[in-house]
Amino acid sequence: MAELDDLYQEVILDHNKSPRNFRAMAGANRKAEGYNPLCGDQVTVFALVEEGVIRDISFQGSGCAISKASASLMTAELKGKPESAAQALFENVHKMLTGEPGAEQASEKVGKLRILSGVCKFPARVKCASLAWHTVSAALKGEAQPATTE
């Protein structure tokens, strides 16, 4: 059961139970919706970006513990960061989640999000963890279409 414990670590369960920045944002100037068409998980990411810096970021939606914790950790990590850093972080997180070559090095560059590295042993759950990231990426790019994990 070591793998299951890797997946459902205390920090993840805590973020699932009390997600950070879990609210709509009235003054947001970036917003995107994301869907996982396979399971119906849905997330909306709001951001306030000023002079290339993410001043505030929040999310709402419904999903499993992994998707909620991932979104919560993401908002905590991105708040105050420059927009450009978000994309670099997304790439490293994605590499870590999918376990592709370079995943180990990538996981060292993602700060607290490293807690999600256990997800790579559960291929069916990678999309749960990456949904919020696809969505924030779409929000920052100002894409009109809802983001999906496909």
Add this chain to the structure above:
Amino acid sequence: MKASSQKKEPAALSEFDVRRIREDFPILKEKVHGKPLVYFDNGATSQKPRAVIDAVARYYRAENSNIHRGVHRLSEQATAAYEGARGKVRQFINARADQEIIFVRGTTEAINLVAQSYGRTFLKGGDEIIISAMEHHSNIVPWQILCEQVGAKLRVAPINHDGEIVLEEYSRLLSDKTKFVSITHVSNALGTIVPVKEIIALAHARGVPVLIDGAQAVQHLKVDVQELGCDFYAFSGHKMFAPTGVGVLYGRAELLDKMPPYQGGGDMISLVTFEKTHYNVLPYKFEAGTPHISGGIGLGAAIDYLSALDWRQVSAHERRLLEYATDVLSDIDGLRIIGTAKQKAGVLSFVFDHVHAHDVGTILDQEGVAVRAGHHCAMPVMQRFGVPATTRASFALYNTLEEVDVLVRALGRVLKVFG
């Protein structure tokens, strides 16, 4: 939680020898994460008995060739086996004639065939199509596409909080504008057995044809299309112990004759010139291209397998499984069953107040228990019950009460992780 099944139901399976049945399904001996496989995802696809696996392998080893055209020995054998399977399907659902059995890829293709061939020919702007609030996406989207093409309107018969169709509301939707009704026989997300006979009779009283989506029904109920009186009946092979990629559209010959082909190509023609093509007779008019020959043969073998069983015993066993599972799962704190119709078959959908279905699914998998977690391709059903997703345990004749106990213990682990 209640005591184990042995205490609760002594000699519960004395009539039906489930141990012997399990011997017929090689995959049930597999282990998952070091634990014996408990396969409760039969609503998605069933496992295959050795008889089906062997029939498919035998075809590829000894009979492989194309059908309906070769003058050589192998082609004759393959044609006989494939057409023999059509005859078995006819008997299985008690259709009048083999020509009313169209082989397709599955339920989805069968419904699309009717929507495009019948629907585009006979429906026009302002006409209405009735479906129910608990349809699989496969019985929603083909009709939406048709509505866009011809300007028809989709009407949805509501369901009550138990997941049952409200017949009075359905009859109120029927009007002179209604030109087609398409309804599921057994709900894939809720397990409800729909009173399709009444639904068909009400539609026929107004001369409206009816398609029944039997994807979740044929493996649990004895289906007799003449007794039901339906105009079309659609089902998939792979949910009834046959291979994937083969399914059946039953249609009344009188309607099929009036319908244009769905796809063009080989096998569906009798004469082709550049000026005019003459279509083949039923059922071949609807079977363009080389079909899934091994799949059809496998489906025939699955029907032989099912026909050798005593359906009365099979139904009693499945009913006991569902009742027992419903009983013991209802006792789990924070667990709510979605779909509480009086008449149900094979499906137990549930949610926890504080644990998402995906997390339930992952933890159960670690215990060797395979379930479906998600919206079951029935998003409107999830919306109706105000849940994003459910965990669905769906049963087949080879499942046991002891396996339900494994599920209950595994759910205990879910609650431990999520406190």
